[in-house]
Amino acid sequence: MPEHGLPLNVAYLGPEASFSHQAAIEVFTPRQSSTSSSTSSSTSTSTSATAAGRPVRLHPLPSFSAIFSAIQSTCSPSSLEKETEQPSYDYDYDYAVAPFENSTNGSVVQVLDLLAQCGLESDPDPGSDPDSTAGALYPDLEVCAEYYLPVHHCLFVAPSSEHKHNHKSTPDDDNTANTAATRTSGALGPTTSIRTLYTHPQVWGQCGRFLASQFPSNVVERIDVGSTSAAAQLVARETNASSNGGTGISAAIASKLAGQKHNLVCLAENIEDEPGSNTTRFFVLRNRKRRSGPGLGQGQDLFASDVGHGHQQEPSSPSQLGHHTNPRYYKSLITFTIDHTRPGSLADALAVFKQYSFNLTSIDTRPSRKRNWQYVFFVECEETSDTVRGGQNDREQKLTNMLLDLQKFTGSLRYLGRFEDRLRGGVTHVEP
Ligand SMILES: O=C(O)C(=O)C[C@]1(C(=O)O)C=C[C@@H](O)C=C1
Structure with missing residues (x-):
């Protein structure tokens, strides 16, 4: 397929041939996923194309924090990319891939700690909450997709x-x-x-x-x-x-x-403990300023059209839903803190998800780093069959309403993005 369009610049944890590199290849250039053709040099950027023929440049960066900083500092269109000979972190990055959790060993805590520094604060008066995580290091980062990579060591x-x-x-x-x-x-x-x-x-x-x-x-x-x-x-x-x-x-x-x-x-x-199933889940990250409008789902829509994975835009109203269309299920990632001194404060926050028919698919915590023994909660929630009956706009509105309510029961609340559930979508590449 001929290449066309501006190149997508994608950051991953290097050097080349890391699992993050494999995930980036599989997400952005699926036709090359079973080859090692992109691992020719340990420091260089490799170029190939998405399924839709768009050129992709994969850039190895030295650490997860370098990746988060690179995406945060990206704010101009990729067409304004600086000279190609400059070091990788001087690019304007469209996307990055970062591991979030492993099926055997659990959370990638370094990445969770960076995600705790992401997202826009929803508290209108952050100064009123001493535990507020306002002033995040990476306020513009959002998650727009997930990917499951089988991992063999x-x-x-x-x-x-x-x-x-x-x-x-x-x-x-x-x-x-x-x-x-x-x-x-x-x-x-x-x-x-x-x-x-x-x-x-x-x-x-x-x-x-x-x-x-x-x-x-x-x-x-x-x-x-x-x-x-x-x-x-x-x-x-x-x-x-x-x-x-x-x-x-x-x-x-x-x-x-x-x-x-x-x-x-x-x-x-195959020295991993669970050779048949050891899988790492990656997030695809981007800078939210790169998308045009304020809609909660725009990050994942842009990703689908950039990458051309055969994704289609969801019908925007229920009437557009044909009989043969399988609804896609979307997950959202949210972080919040709670009042640790008030009995029931976590239960009250979690009840909001139920009230709006969102299913909790994962909960994790990391130290708040504001006060000892207080935590940032990471919650992923998924739409249910009740929710997906609506059109895309209704579904996003429901999420917005839920977040507004959740704000009443949380100290600081950050929405980190909405992305398609790849386990339900059947495009997981996870081995049986
Ligand atoms: O070290 C690598 O190759 C990585 O891409 C990082 C990483 C991780 O942090 O989880 C990614 C996948 C595997 O779970 C092991 C290591």
Whole structure:
């Protein structure tokens, strides 16, 4: 399909071949999702096209906070993009992808803490509430889509480690029993010479069983790095064992793609605790100033037309709903604080969702960072079959009314966006 239109600039957690990169490829350039063609360089931006033929540039950024800052500071149209040779964070970003939660290990807390700094304060007088989170760092960020990525982890070492590794590994080694579950390199023996493991902090809990059985914590040090692909890069740069003091070799837990990219040796694959179902849910973020009007649903509508996933605009009135149209269900993400001293304040807030027929699909909390032992609540609520009977405008109006009521029972309230439920839409790419 020929490319047309202005390029979409999309930020993700780099370097290339991270799971965030895979999610970005699958969301924005689905035709390339099963290839590694976009992982040619660890620092560069890759270009391809959406299903609708719109060019897409995927930009690796070094951290989640860099991603949030980049989207927040985006305020001019992408046509005004600065010179292409400038560092990635100087672009005007149309979108970013960021992981929100994993089916095995739960919330990606770093991202939750950043989301707690997003959204416009709905309290008309924020100064009246001492717990108010007014003055958010990223007031213009909104969530416009979700995406579910199956996540499989591999254990990698550098090829240069192979010799030492085999040499050191003897059946007499204690702390032993480190036989890899599935080896893709036939010659490798037990993993007893591994003394350092690198990966993203979210991954330890996804591979807990494998790690507990293979790597005693008193022998093997676990070191957090910025992403799984950064872990693979680190290990690839370790040219010999002396780089970690000569006490053993290092290994990375990363995706198959990251291992391929850095020519690493895979000792074991599918080491996650739940190989059939380990899935990370990503959010697609954008700057709300990029959309034209004030409608609550505009972020997700723009996303659908930008990406061309076969999304259609929803009928705007019930009469437009044909017999053969399957209604789409939308979720909304909201954060709020409550009065912790008043019994029933959380129950009162949650009752509002029920009153308006919104189903609560997830609730999470993070420390408010204003006062100890007080929390920011993250609530996702979904329209129900009652709600989706209306047209799109009615549905958005119902959400607006619900938020207005909710405001009466919350300290500070922020609406973070409305997006299609991809589990109901059947476009989840989640393996059975
Ligand atoms: O480190 C990566 O590859 C990421 O994209 C981050 C991340 C996460 O933070 O959850 C994404 C998906 C996996 O759950 C593991 C790590």
